Amino acid sequence: MAPATSILSIEDLSIAYDRDKYAVKNVTATVRKNAITAIMGPSGCGKTTLLRAINRMHELYPNISTEGKIKLYGDNIYEMPTIELRRKIGMVFQRPNPFPTMSIYENVIAGYKLNGIHLKRSERDEIVEITLRDVTLWDEVKNALHKKGTFLSGGQQQRLCVARALAFKPEIILLDEPTSALDPVSTAKIEDLLVELKQHYTIILVTHNMSQAARISDNSMFMYLGELIEYEDTKTMFTNPKDPRTEGYLTGKFG
Amino acid sequence: MDSSILQKRKTMTTTTHFGARSFKSRLFFSIVLLFALITISIVFLIIGTLAAKGFRQINWSFFTQVAPDTFDAMMANASGKIIPGGILNGITGTLLLVGLASVIAIPFGIVIGIYLYENATKRYANVIRDITDVLQGVPSIVVGLIVYLWVVVDITKGYSVLAGSVALAIMMLPLIIRSTEESMKMVPTTLKEAAIALGTPYYKVILRVLIPSSFSGLITGVLLAVSRVMGETAPLLLTTLGNSSVNWNLAKPVSAVPLLIWQFYNDPNMVNLIWSSSLFLMGFVLLLNILSKWIAAKKSIQ
Numbered sequence: 001m002a003p004a005t006s007i008l009s010i011e012d013l014s015i016a017y018d019r020d021k022y023a024v025k026n027v028t029a030t031v032r033k034n035a036i037t038a039i040m041g042p043s044g045c046g047k048t049t050l051l052r053a054i055n056r057m058h059e060l061y062p063n064i065s066t067e068g069k070i071k072l073y074g075d076n077i078y079e080m081p082t083i084e085l086r087r088k089i090g091m092v093f094q095r096p097n098p099f100p101t102m103s104i105y106e107n108v109i110a111g112y113k114l115n116g117i118h119l120k121r122s123e124r125d126e127i128v129e130i131t132l133r134d135v136t137l138w139d140e141v142k143n144a145l146h147k148k149g150t151f152l153s154g155g156q157q158q159r160l161c162v163a164r165a166l167a168f169k170p171e172i173i174l175l176d177e178p179t180s181a182l183d184p185v186s187t188a189k190i191e192d193l194l195v196e197l198k199q200h201y202t203i204i205l206v207t208h209n210m211s212q213a214a215r216i217s218d219n220s221m222f223m224y225l226g227e228l229i230e231y232e233d234t235k236t237m238f239t240n241p242k243d244p245r246t247e248g249y250l251t252g253k254f255g
Numbered sequence: 256m257d258s259s260i261l262q263k264r265k266t267m268t269t270t271t272h273f274g275a276r277s278f279k280s281r282l283f284f285s286i287v288l289l290f291a292l293i294t295i296s297i298v299f300l301i302i303g304t305l306a307a308k309g310f311r312q313i314n315w316s317f318f319t320q321v322a323p324d325t326f327d328a329m330m331a332n333a334s335g336k337i338i339p340g341g342i343l344n345g346i347t348g349t350l351l352l353v354g355l356a357s358v359i360a361i362p363f364g365i366v367i368g369i370y371l372y373e374n375a376t377k378r379y380a381n382v383i384r385d386i387t388d389v390l391q392g393v394p395s396i397v398v399g400l401i402v403y404l405w406v407v408v409d410i411t412k413g414y415s416v417l418a419g420s421v422a423l424a425i426m427m428l429p430l431i432i433r434s435t436e437e438s439m440k441m442v443p444t445t446l447k448e449a450a451i452a453l454g455t456p457y458y459k460v461i462l463r464v465l466i467p468s469s470f471s472g473l474i475t476g477v478l479l480a481v482s483r484v485m486g487e488t489a490p491l492l493l494t495t496l497g498n499s500s501v502n503w504n505l506a507k508p509v510s511a512v513p514l515l516i517w518q519f520y521n522d523p524n525m526v527n528l529i530w531s532s533s534l535f536l537m538g539f540v541l542l543l544n545i546l547s548k549w550i551a552a553k554k555s556i557q
């Protein structure tokens with residue numbers, strides 16, 4: 001598969017939490033710009049580890065070791081300051097986690113606040129409104145902007161978390177099973193949102209839900225025991241998987 | 256199938272012994288209830304006794320005048336009047352001592368507590384944790400002696416507010432360290448990760464996310480530490496001695512409510528003031544405890 005314009009290239013990446021116990025093994029892949037790339041695979045195959053390696057969140061674990069490179073527009077992210085990198089690559093987590101001490105408004109601009117970037121009142125207002133519109137939350141919360149974000153429903157909270165990640169205008173958004181804690185209606189809203197967002201952002205999505213990957217992703221990775229087994233155009237992978245393990249997973253034989 | 260048979264058997268055995276077991280458990284329950292009632296009644300007896308014996312002395316001058324001298328007290332007792340004066344020197348002294356002790360102990364305690372939380376599994380974190388436990392076990396009179404040696408003899412060259420506060424701060428420190436670490440642990444890791452994923456520098460994650468998210472826990476810990484040291488007497492006897500008038504000079508001796516209680520106890524003319532002072536101290540500590548419980552409860556509702 002040859003991506004149209006690539007934004008990120010993962011080069012022979014291996015990650016071990018403890019010595020010689022690899023969670024990700026020799027993964028090489030390029031990620032297409034303005035597309036949704038899904039990462040699938042059975043539990044424990046290294047999806048989260050791979051995703052977190054992209055914004056270097058995996059480095060929070062003390063004994064972790066990383067080999068190989070990840071390049072963002074050709075620059076090795078392991079040579080960039082993490083603070084700068086994480087502003088370019090945003091992240092949304094499995095469970096909605098708005099800051100409970102902050103209002104909805106403050107949550108959206110939390111990235112600026114926490115980084116000590118001072119904005120004028122009008123700039124802040126504008127960022128909050130535009131970003132909340134982007135995540136289709138504006139109409140629901142515009143009269144409650146100064147209430148705590150934790151008052152929202154789970155699905156609304158998750159959209160708020162997407163807004164928080166978007167407010168910095170990152171290049172890439174990483175999402176780790178963002179709908180696994182949500183009901184079907186909220187899930188559908190997030191899926192629509194992601195399809196909308198790919199016009200301006202590149203999205204990498206870990207999902208356990210195969211039909212979700214089939215519905216919204218352009219490309220799909222299938223991982224198994226830390227290895228990237230297959231990386232294809234999503235349609236091709238679902239209709240004509242090359243590797244028997246991919247086929248086994250997609251047909252529900254394991255996972 | 257097998258398990259359901261097993262289940263039935265279990266139920267049967269339980270039924271057979273039902274009578275005996277029920278008697279034992281009722282006996283056990285009664286004993287627990289009895290002990291609980293005794294404990295509760297001790298608390299009410301303390302409060303009741305203090306209130307009954309102390310309330311007569313609690314009036315406006317109790318809060319606005321310093322402790323009387325023994326002659327005035329004797330005269331009042333002889334003519335059956337209430338003892339004049341109050342415990343203003345003790346109240347202001349306690350506020351000053353505890354306030355300064357908090358100023359010293361809170362920053363130290365919170366910084367060390369956060370350090371322990373951040374480095375939970377490191378070896379030196381465990382060493383610090385053990386030392387903290389040892390510090391908590393040091394008898395308060397020993398703390399007083401050491402501070403006497405360090406501060407009274409070497410720094411202020413005499414009994415002083417500073418010495419008393421250092422002694423109280425040393426006693427508050429382990430309590431604040433532990434409560435800080437515990438309340439940090441209550442903050443979900445996902446919040447910390449959310450902040451880190453936004454590119455937030457480490458110190459800002461602590462200042463803007465961890466501390467605000469655990470704020471009520473931190474306050475609760477500080478309030479409990481304050482209420483623990485507020486009634487300390489022995490270390491103050493060795494470090495700040497007492498003062499018959501109000502003092503705000505940190506290098507001079509000062510009085511404190513528990514010190515006054517001790518003095519009143521040693522003066523047969525002042526007996527009545529013991530009870531009112533104890534009632535006041537008890538009430539204040541109780542208030543702090545209720546306040547910290549209230550803050551903790553408000554947090555858990557969120």
Ligand SMILES: Nc1ncnc2c1ncn2[C@@H]1O[C@H](COP(=O)(O)OP(=O)(O)OP(=O)(O)O)[C@@H](O)[C@H]1O
Nearest residue numbers: 017018023041042043044045046047048049050061
């Ligand atoms: N903090 C950790 N310390 C040690 N090993 C870990 C840690 N986190 C994950 N692992 C191991 O690394 C491997 C990959 O884990 P990872 O979380 O990346 O899998 P995953 O594909 O995201 O699984 P899931 O679908 O359950 O989320 C697993 O074998 C797991 O046990």
Ligand SMILES: [Mg+2]
Nearest residue numbers: 047048049176
């Ligand atoms: Mg995972």
